[in-house]
Amino acid sequence: MMDAPTTTTAAEHADRIEPGAAYEPGEEPDGEGKEPRITGRASADALLVRRTLTEIAPIADKVTSYFYALLFVRNPELREMFPAAMDTQRDRLLKALLTAAEHMDDAPVLTAYLQNLGRGHRKYGTQAAHYPAVGEALIGALVRYATGTWDEETEAAWVRTYTTISQIMIDAAAENEQTAPAWWHAEVVSHDLRTPDVAVVTLRPDQPYPFLAGQYTTLETPWWPRIWRHYSFASAPRPDGLLSLHVKAVPAGWVSGALVHRARPGDVLRLGPPAGSMTVDHATDSGLLCLGGGTGIAPIKALVEDVAEHGDRRPVDVFYGARHDHDLYDIDTMLRLQKTFPWLSVHTVTEEQGRLPEAVCRYGPWNERDAYLSGPLGMVRRGVDALRGVGIPSERIRHDFLTELAPAATG
Numbered sequence: 001m002m003d004a005p006t007t008t009t010a011a012e013h014a015d016r017i018e019p020g021a022a023y024e025p026g027e028e029p030d031g032e033g034k035e036p037r038i039t040g041r042a043s044a045d046a047l048l049v050r051r052t053l054t055e056i057a058p059i060a061d062k063v064t065s066y067f068y069a070l071l072f073v074r075n076p077e078l079r080e081m082f083p084a085a086m087d088t089q090r091d092r093l094l095k096a097l098l099t100a101a102e103h104m105d106d107a108p109v110l111t112a113y114l115q116n117l118g119r120g121h122r123k124y125g126t127q128a129a130h131y132p133a134v135g136e137a138l139i140g141a142l143v144r145y146a147t148g149t150w151d152e153e154t155e156a157a158w159v160r161t162y163t164t165i166s167q168i169m170i171d172a173a174a175e176n177e178q179t180a181p182a183w184w185h186a187e188v189v190s191h192d193l194r195t196p197d198v199a200v201v202t203l204r205p206d207q208p209y210p211f212l213a214g215q216y217t218t219l220e221t222p223w224w225p226r227i228w229r230h231y232s233f234a235s236a237p238r239p240d241g242l243l244s245l246h247v248k249a250v251p252a253g254w255v256s257g258a259l260v261h262r263a264r265p266g267d268v269l270r271l272g273p274p275a276g277s278m279t280v281d282h283a284t285d286s287g288l289l290c291l292g293g294g295t296g297i298a299p300i301k302a303l304v305e306d307v308a309e310h311g312d313r314r315p316v317d318v319f320y321g322a323r324h325d326h327d328l329y330d331i332d333t334m335l336r337l338q339k340t341f342p343w344l345s346v347h348t349v350t351e352e353q354g355r356l357p358e359a360v361c362r363y364g365p366w367n368e369r370d371a372y373l374s375g376p377l378g379m380v381r382r383g384v385d386a387l388r389g390v391g392i393p394s395e396r397i398r399h400d401f402l403t404e405l406a407p408a409a410t411g
């Protein structure tokens, strides 16, 4: 039911997030003049909450199993909202909650994250009435395993924290219900196998699917019901309404494997709402510096198309990284774009030449640019450090790993 907030380590990323996937975002809070509803209270509570998190970190597996056991034993009707095989889902729900709790006093990032999560939960059939059951299982699991630090004050902090989290999600879902479906059906209209394990999949949604270049969707295949994965759009919105995704089949990746090796035109998938804040700021005319690693080139291509459509003529440098030459599966498209648009420069970086973040720093200067990073978590993490190192301020660096890479909150 609760979507992956995503994860906190590169290893987990490899396990759980499929290529083309992106993490839950920190979209800008939506709604004009709407202030995040996380208050100063959070800082005091956040200390207690983080103390619990530190205690349970080494036994996270046990806490997770017990949490789900409590949830399903007490609320058997919720079981069918989760995938049949829980091992792939495993700690998504708990991890979402714990990530949110951890970032409780990072109000703008957290509010946006939770609003997005709340909207995204509509596709699971989540109702406001389900939230208390989840909260009780959460507290039940913490009471059982955080024995060293649990006390009345801590419990009160967790209850307040969970109440805030769930209310933001419930409100966002209710608001979204007024204007958007809970999910879209989308038919595969073409399937282009670019390498033995990378496919470009084009979809026709059953109703208009509004999104911005640089955003991503969640996707469920008919072969793995209730298992959802994230994929970035590889094109800016098109007049024909078609959507395209780049998918790499990873070992043991159920959804990615099915999309690459099994999906064919005529198959119908389900899509959740668009999400993500890695979008072009058209209020400025700063140049763009884009790093796309592997299938991470997908949203970068969408950003280039977006700049082109706005007729901005801002300088755009794209660094496209891959392990080997033959992994640069979309290089023809990128070179075609470069030929068409004089403001665009495309640089390729294979591992023979070094890794993407280091390679970018050999060029420049970049300190006047807005930066966009998309690819494996390790690449994004090192890329952010490298770009800060060459003088790009953090607020001008965009990527989809906001909760993972947000500076640890203090307080």
Ligand SMILES: NC(=O)C1=CN([C@@H]2O[C@H](COP(=O)(O)OP(=O)(O)OC[C@H]3O[C@@H](n4cnc5c(N)ncnc54)[C@H](O)[C@@H]3O)[C@@H](O)[C@H]2O)C=CC1
Residues within 6 Å of the ligand: 017, 018, 019, 020, 021, 022, 023, 216, 232, 248, 292, 293, 294, 295, 296, 297, 298, 299, 320, 321, 322, 323, 327, 349, 350, 351, 354, 355, 356, 357, 373, 374, 375, 376, 377, 378, 379, 382, 399, 400
């Ligand atoms: N919006 C986003 O952030 C998106 C993220 N992705 C993610 O991108 C990944 C793509 O996977 P593959 O195509 O197999 O990429 P890959 O593993 O082949 O790597 C692509 C590039 O990233 C570099 N790289 C990898 N790990 C690095 C590290 N620790 N430090 C520095 N550079 C590193 C490689 O040198 C290479 O240039 C997937 O994990 C997918 O989930 C994909 C699409 C969109």
